[in-house]
Amino acid sequence: MRLSKKAAGFVAAAAMFTMVVPATAAVASPRSTCYGGRVCLYAGFDYNRGQVDYWRDFMGDDANLIDNNWLNWDFSNSWRTMNNDTTSVRNRVGCAATLWQHPYYTGAHSTFTHNSNDGFLANNAVGNDRASSLDVWCR
Template identity: 35%
Template sequence: MLIDVTAAALSSFSKEVMSVPMSNGRIASHTNEGRNKMRSIRPLSVGIAAVLGVSLLAIAPAASASGAGVQAAACATLYATAGFQGGSRSFSANDGNFDGNVWSNGRSMNDDTNAVKNRCGHTVTLWEDSGYYGDRHVMRANGEDSDLGNNGFSNRASSLSGF
């Protein structure tokens, strides 16, 4: 995509620059005067294209940071033990199946969540079954629950959505 943008910018620039008026008022074409003017402009076009390309390369990583494929900062953290204790794991994207996931202490986390902190600016939902099915526990934006047992959801989470 970066090359396409640079090529398109150069092509557009070249069309404008290459239409050089000659001393007789006509547009430069295949005459010697036109060729000489074109030769003097060509290095300028290449230089501008090089600067444009470098500028776009510098901008591209910053622009892509907000795009797909780059993970946002983790804002939902689940805990193995009530009171935000034991192992923890943070999320920045949906996870449809906790099978195979482990807590920071190495233990399996499927059906083992007992507390949650939601620092996201939106709701996050814990699901009893993988694939976002079954009973659910919805965490409000910027909320926390230090004991999911108080809500009847202790050791039941198998998936998470809301991202």
């Protein structure tokens, strides 16, 4: 079967395009890394390992987590509220950060120094799935 010059050109261009464009790589999950200058919160223990990968990072205070939703592993909105749903934390913000039990920095709280991690908040005063505000102490 013979192709017209126009059809042959189209086939050649399509073949070049598929050879040049690499396959889409999977997006790396942020659960394994909390970048400098951020406090990272996770819905699952041990930074979501082996669980649904809901996470969120902050560079400053948030007085009420009820108006925040978790992000999925691919950075899309999960539509699941963060309020009373944090199980682990990593602090890379450069100063202390405090998780509070109630909105507007009230109730039981736990403070995490720079470069500290806690894979299971049940062993802290703020507790597991009880954080409602985040206070970052860089002033």
